[in-house]
Amino acid sequence: MTPTRLTGSVQHGFGQWLLQRLTAMYLAVFAIWLATAVILDPPAGFSAWKAWFAYGPVRLAFALAFMSMLVHAWIGMRSVFLDYLKPLWLRILMHLLTAVFLTALALWSAHILLVEAAR
Numbered sequence: 001m002t003p004t005r006l007t008g009s010v011q012h013g014f015g016q017w018l019l020q021r022l023t024a025m026y027l028a029v030f031a032i033w034l035a036t037a038v039i040l041d042p043p044a045g046f047s048a049w050k051a052w053f054a055y056g057p058v059r060l061a062f063a064l065a066f067m068s069m070l071v072h073a074w075i076g077m078r079s080v081f082l083d084y085l086k087p088l089w090l091r092i093l094m095h096l097l098t099a100v101f102l103t104a105l106a107l108w109s110a111h112i113l114l115v116e117a118a119r
Contacts, residue, residue, distance in 0.1 A: 016075050016078075016079075019071060019075060020072060020075045020076065023068040023069070023071050023072040023075075024072060026064060026065070026068045027065060027068050027069060027072065030061060030064070030065045030068075033061070050117075053117055054117050054118070059113055059117055062113065063109075063113050066105075066106070066109040066113070067106075070102050070105060070106055070109075073098075073102060074098065074099075074102055077094075077098050078095065078098075081094050081095060081098075
C-alpha cells in the first residue's frame with residue numbers, strides 16, 4: 001500500500017484558523033477588561049478619559065485590540081469572499097476594497113494612538 005500524498009491547498013488554512021481564534025479570544029478578554037475598568041472606575045470627564053488612555057499599558061491594550069480587529073476582519077472577509085464569490089473579478093475587487101478600507105482604519109487607529117493620545 002502506497003502512502004497518500006497531500007497536494008493542493010490541503011492543510012494550508014490552519015494558520016489562518018488559529019489566528020482567527022486567537023484574535024477573537026484577545027478581543028473577548030479586552031472587551032471584558034474594558035467594560036470592567038469603565039464600570040468600576042468610570043472616568044469623570046473627557047480629561048480623565050484622556051489621562052487614562054494616555055497611560056502606556058492602556059494604549060498598548062487598545063493598539064493590540066485595533067490590530068486584532070483588523071486581522072480578524074481580514075481573515076473573516078477573505079474566507080467569505082473565497083467561499084461565496086465565484087466570479088474571479090468580483091473576488092479580486094472585493095479583496096481590494098476590503099484591503100483599502102482596513103488600511104484606512106489602521107491608519108486612523110494609528111493616528112488616534114500616536115497623535116491624539118499624545119496631545
